Amino acid sequence: MLTETHLGVEHLIYPIFLKDGKQIKEEIDSLPGNYRWSVDKLLSELEECLKLGIKTIDIFPAVDEALKDKTASYSYAQDNFYLLAIRTIKERFPELTIMTDVAMDPYSSDGHDGYVENGEIMNDATLPILAKMAVAQAQAGADIIGPSDMMDGRVGVIREALDDAGFINTSIMSYTAKYASAFYGPFRDALNSAPKHGDKKSYQMNPANRREALLEAQLDIEEGADMIMVKPALCYLDVIHELKSTFPIPVTAYNVSGECAMVIAAARNGWLNYDLAVYEMLLSIRRAGADGILTYFAKDFAQFTRK
Ligand code: PBG
Numbered sequence: 001m002l003t004e005t006h007l008g009v010e011h012l013i014y015p016i017f018l019k020d021g022k023q024i025k026e027e028i029d030s031l032p033g034n035y036r037w038s039v040d041k042l043l044s045e046l047e048e049c050l051k052l053g054i055k056t057i058d059i060f061p062a063v064d065e066a067l068k069d070k071t072a073s074y075s076y077a078q079d080n081f082y083l084l085a086i087r088t089i090k091e092r093f094p095e096l097t098i099m100t101d102v103a104m105d106p107y108s109s110d111g112h113d114g115y116v117e118n119g120e121i122m123n124d125a126t127l128p129i130l131a132k133m134a135v136a137q138a139q140a141g142a143d144i145i146g147p148s149d150m151m152d153g154r155v156g157v158i159r160e161a162l163d164d165a166g167f168i169n170t171s172i173m174s175y176t177a178k179y180a181s182a183f184y185g186p187f188r189d190a191l192n193s194a195p196k197h198g199d200k201k202s203y204q205m206n207p208a209n210r211r212e213a214l215l216e217a218q219l220d221i222e223e224g225a226d227m228i229m230v231k232p233a234l235c236y237l238d239v240i241h242e243l244k245s246t247f248p249i250p251v252t253a254y255n256v257s258g259e260c261a262m263v264i265a266a267a268r269n270g271w272l273n274y275d276l277a278v279y280e281m282l283l284s285i286r287r288a289g290a291d292g293i294l295t296y297f298a299k300d301f302a303q304f305t306r307k
Contacts, residue, residue, distance in 0.1 A: 005287045007279070009053040009305065013099060013252070014298035017190045018042065019062045020081035030186035031261050032268070034296050036062050039085035043092055050096060052302035058099040058146060058294055059086065062191045063106050071115065072107035072129055076136035083140040090141030099173065100142040102134050102158065103149035111195040113149035114203060121202050126151045131161035138167040146229075148175040150203040156223035173252060174225035177213035177239050180204035183232045183258030190257070213239045217247055225249070230290070232256040234281065237288040244289030253285050255295035263297075275304045 017036045019026065024038035037045065046057070061082035067074045074080055086098060103113040104126065110116040114126035126149065134145045145162070147154050155174050162170050180201045188194040205212060217228050228247070230240045231254035244251045263281065267274035278297045285293050295301070 005283060007283050007286050009298070009302040010055065011286060011290075011292055012054065012282075012298040012301060013056040013058050013292055013294040014049060014054050015058045015060065015294055015296060016042065017060050017062055018082055018085055020064065028186060028190045030189045031257050031296065032264055033300070034190070036190065039081075039088055042085070043089070046089065046093060046096065049299060049302075050093060052299065052306065054298055054302055055095075056097040056099060056144075056292075058101065059089075060101050060187075060191060061106050065192070068107055068109040070109055072104040072133070075104070075107040075129070075133040080136070083136055086137065086140040086142060097143045098141060099144040099146050100137040100140075102130050102137070102145055102147040102154075104129060104133075105149075105193045105195075106191050108193075110197070111193055112198075113200065114151055119198065123151050123153070123203070127154055127157045130154050131157050134158045135161050135165045135167070138162055138165065138170045142170065144171050144173050144227075146173045146175065148178065148231075150175065150178050150200075150205075152219075153223070155220045155225050159224035171226040172224065173227040173229055174220040175231055175254075176216050176220045176225065176228035177236070177243065178204050178229070178231045179207045179236060181207065181232050181235070181256070181258070183235070183256045186257035186261045207235070210239055210242060213243060214246060217243050221247060221249055227252055227292075229254060229294075232259055233285045233288075233290070233293065234259050237284060240285065240288040240290050250291045251289055252292040252294065253288070253290040255281065255285060255293055255297065257296065260296040274300075279305075 019036040021038045026036040028034050105113045114121040227250040229252045233253035233255045266272045
C-alpha cells in the first residue's frame with residue numbers, strides 16, 4: 001500500500017545488437033551476457049523475450065567496416081541487412097514493438113553521428129541523411145524511430161519526412177538530453193563505432209548542464225517528438241526528474257552500456273549481488289520519473305522477477 005514506485009518488465013525496452021550473417025551469437029567482451037546476433041538466431045531469442053513479457057526492443061546494427069562511407073549511404077540501401085532483418089522480425093512477431101536507431105555512426109567512416117567536413121560536424125547537411133534513414137526504417141516496419149544523433153532540428157525534419165511518406169503513425173522517441181558521456185564504451189565496442197577522430201562534444205550535451213536539457217526538450221516537443229529520453233540514466237536522475245516534472249509528455253531513460261557493465265563486472269567478482277543491484281538501479285530510474293527504461297538488464301530482470 002505504501003510503495004510509491006512500481007517497476008515491472010512492462011517498463012523495459014531491450015536493446016539488441018544485430019550483425020549480418022548466419023548462425024552468429026557473438027558475445028561482447030565489455031558487456032558480457034550481451035551478443036551480436038544474426039537475425040536467424042535472434043528470432044528464437046525474441047520468442048523467449050516475448051514469453052518473458054518483454055514487449056519492446058531497440059535494435060542496433062554492427063556494420064562491416066567496408067560498407068561504411070562519409071555519407072552513411074548503407075543506412076538506407078535496399079539490401080541493408082538491418083532493414084531486411086526488421087522486416088523479418090516484424091513479420092514473425094507483429095506484436096513486438098520495434099524501435100530503431102537513427103544516427104550516422106554505425107555506418108560512418110568517420111565514426112560520427114553527423115556528416116563530417118574538414119574535421120567539423122555539419123549539422124544541417126546531416127538532416128536529410130537522417131530523414132532518409134528514418135523513412136527506410138519505417139518502411140521496414142519500425143514502430144518507434146529513435147534519433148540518437150543530437151543534431152539540432154532533426155526531430156522536425158524526420159517527422160515531416162515520415163508524414164510525407166505516409167508513416168503518420170510511426171512515433172518518435174527523441175534522444176533529447178543525451179550527454180557526452182564516458183559510459184558509452186561497451187556500446188561502441190559492440191558496433192565498432194567509436195569516432196575515428198575528435199569526440200562528440202560539439203553535439204552531445206555537457207554533463208554539467210541541466211537547464212539546457214529543458215531547452216532541448218522544448219524544441220523536440222515543438223518539432224513533434226512523442227517521447228523524450230534522457231541518456232545516460234544513473235548520473236542524470238535529476239535531469240529525468242526535471243523533465244518529467246516540467247513537460248506533460250512521456251519521459252524515458254537509457255540505462256547505457258557502461259552503467260550495466262559496471263554491475264556485471266562487480267557481480268562477476270562477487271563484490272555485489274547482481275539481482276538486487278539491478279533491481280535497485282532500475283527502481284531509482286523509475287523513481288526519478290522515467291516512464292520507460294532502455295536497459296541491457298531487461299531479460300535478466302524479467303527472469304529473476306518471474307514468479
Ligand atoms: C550513437 C549511440 C550511442 C549509444 C546509442 N546510440 C553511443 C554514442 O553516442 O557514441 C550508446 C548506448 C549505450 O552506451 O548503451 N548514436
